Amino acid sequence: MTPLRRQFLQIAGVLIAVPSAARIVFAQAAGPKLTQILKKDMEGQGQAVQETVVSVVEFGPGISAPWHMHPSAQEALYALDGNVVVEVEGRGTTNVRLGEAFIIPGDIPHLARNESNAIVKALVVHTRGAKDKPFVVPVKR
Numbered sequence: 001m002t003p004l005r006r007q008f009l010q011i012a013g014v015l016i017a018v019p020s021a022a023r024i025v026f027a028q029a030a031g032p033k034l035t036q037i038l039k040k041d042m043e044g045q046g047q048a049v050q051e052t053v054v055s056v057v058e059f060g061p062g063i064s065a066p067w068h069m070h071p072s073a074q075e076a077l078y079a080l081d082g083n084v085v086v087e088v089e090g091r092g093t094t095n096v097r098l099g100e101a102f103i104i105p106g107d108i109p110h111l112a113r114n115e116s117n118a119i120v121k122a123l124v125v126h127t128r129g130a131k132d133k134p135f136v137v138p139v140k141r
Helices: 003-028
Strands: 033-041 051-059 073-081 084-088 092-096 101-104 110-113 120-128
Touching: 051 110, 073 084, 073 092, 084 101, 092 101
Parallel strands: none
Antiparallel strands: 033 051, 051 120, 073 101, 073 120, 084 092, 084 110
């Protein structure tokens, strides 16, 4: 192998490894565990809603999702196991108890957190009106 080719392969390897490592570090950062269980384009409905995304979110004790919003996507949260505290900008804080549901309008900053010492799970359904927009946008506080 020529020295130039070897150098090219080393640079290419670094360019591939760095983004992968960043994803691994981000995934290991303290935060909720998200398991997407369905992502499907809508059929019919006049295309007012283009996509539905269904996920289960697991919050460890004291864990919080950071402030964020979903452009053109409404979020419905259902507490499956334990209570989830939801804070919505301009609307205050709500304790969503086991078996209760809560709607978060699209384009509004919010966060969810677990204030207990046990693992909490929630079913989250996003209905997206514009798939060309990012799914989640971090919001600085």
